[in-house]
Amino acid sequence: MVKLLLFCILLVICWPLAVVAVLLYPLLWLVLLPFRLVGIVVGGTFALIAALFTLPVRVLRAV
Numbered sequence: 001m002v003k004l005l006l007f008c009i010l011l012v013i014c015w016p017l018a019v020v021a022v023l024l025y026p027l028l029w030l031v032l033l034p035f036r037l038v039g040i041v042v043g044g045t046f047a048l049i050a051a052l053f054t055l056p057v058r059v060l061r062a063v
Contacts, residue, residue: 011018 007018007021010021
């Protein structure tokens with residue numbers, strides 16, 4: 001909601017810049033997508049490693 005309000009203010013103040021922002025946003029999103037995927041994979045890998053290290057403790061607590 002805040003982003004929409006900021007965009008509307010930008011549209012009123014400087015509409016050419018708002019149009020450029022609308023056109024460039026999808027391209028920027030596509031460029032940044034691989035970095036997001038790498039971040040998800042790295043986060044999942046660290047979560048898996050943490051789960052493997054804490055598994056013996058969880059097994060001992062269950063007994």
